[in-house]
Amino acid sequence: MMDQSLTLAIIFLSPFLGSYSAYFCINWPKQQDLLWRREAHEILDLEFKPISYSGSFWKSDCCQKPLKIHHRLPVMGYILNQRRCPSCNNFLFKLYPALEVTHLIIAILLSLVxxxxxxxxxxxxxxxxxxxxxxxxxxxxxxxxxxxxxxxxxxxxxxxxxxxxxxxxxxxxxxxxxxxxxxxxxxxxxxxxxxxxxxxxxxxxxxxxxxxxxxxxxxxxxxxxxxxxxxxxxxxxxxxxxxxxxxxxxxxxxxxxxxxxxxxx
Ligand SMILES: [Zn+2]
Structure with missing residues (x-):
């Protein structure tokens, strides 16, 4: 019984893991690019002026403006915002709903075995x-x-x-x-x-x-x-x-x- 309710909770929470996965997919390459540029500048002894980039989960990927909790709600956040960033009105990444649904499917399949x-x-x-x-x-x-x-x-x-x-x-x-x-x-x-x-x-x-x-x-x-x-x-x-x-x-x-x-x- 304990395991059953825990399993249901894991399935329910799995789309949130999907949100983080999408955030990581979008932001990891940007962070690496910044690190490599900094390293290259250091090797060449050049001054490095980094672009302002925070890459926080609670900021939008397009304009780095703070997000509210409901903006990050799996799938719902995407639909409620009409697929657009609440600050700059740019289209949001489709990767979020795609990976949130993928994670839900994976969690359900795993719970079966x-x-x-x-x-x-x-x-x-x-x-x-x-x-x-x-x-x-x-x-x-x-x-x-x-x-x-x-x-x-x-x-x-x-x-x-x-x-x-x-x-x-x-x-x-x-x-x-x-x-x-x-x-x-x-x-x-x-x-x-x-x-x-x-x-x-x-x-x-x-x-x-x-x-x-x-x-x-x-x-x-x-x-x-x-x-x-x-x-x-x-x-x-x-x-x-x-x-x-x-x-x-x-x-x-x-x-x-x-x-x-x-x-x-
Ligand atoms: Zn934006």
Whole structure:
């Protein structure tokens, strides 16, 4: 009974996590850009004049004006504001309602396969981090360390007090080592970076989450999807060529989510 009401509360609150995920997707690249500019100016010994940017969750993404609580209400805030920013009247990001609904669907699907409320929260956080990093990687080509850290902490917490903790830690180390070496040799062979370090970190934290038996299926599934996607892009998009780089993170994430639900059934 206790678990049932907790599960309902988690499902009810999941769209709020979706709001934060959308906020992070929009603001993380801006913050990184600012950090990289500052670093570059420091290296070149130039004066750095940062643009005024606060990036708070309680300020609008377009004009940085303070928001009221009802403006951040999942989906409702978007509809009540008639899709526009209350301060500058710019159109709001559609990403908010999209990710809020996605998080609600994920929470409902998780509740069908995970009866334990604590495990439900931890897995919801992992799937949320995967969705968030996929969107950021797809748009920018970077995978935030923050998302990998959330996955790692939640994955290891799930494994606490189980006899499988050590095998999951071992899988993480093996995944990191194997993909790191693969990346190293391919980069040497092709004389260019073939895979980001973010992909290596993501694969290893996913190994900590799903364990040693999922290692090959995650990588195989992700590679297959990436090949099919590249082929489809080569055929349909004239701007894509054989040398174009594609983000591998979203494919790793989708593959991991499919493997997770397959095991959880
Ligand atoms: Zn605005």
């Amino acid at each position: 995970i009866p334990n409320a604590i495990s439900l929260i931890l897995n919801l956080l992992i799937l949320s981090a995967l969705v968030t990093l996929s969107r950021i990687d797809f748009k920018t080509g970077y995978i935030p360390d923050e998302c990998c850290l959330v996955i790692l902490v939640c994955a290891l917490t799930i494994q606490l007090n189980t006899h499988t903790l050590s095998s999951h830690v071992l899988a993480m180390m093996l995944a990191f080592g194997a993909l790191f070496l693969l990346r190293y040799f391919f980069s040497m062979f092709k004389n260019q970076e073939v895979m980001g370090l973010g992909d290596v970190k993501l694969y290893s934290v996913m190994a900590a989450w799903l364990g040693p038996s999922a290692l090959t299926s995650i990588l195989l599934g992700a590679s297959l999807m990436a090949i099919l996607y590249t082929l489809a892009m080569l055929i349909t998009n004239s701007r894509v060529s054989k040398t174009s780089q594609i983000a591998f993170g979203p494919f790793l994430a989708i593959s991991g989510i499919v493997v997770f639900f397959y095991y959880a059934q």
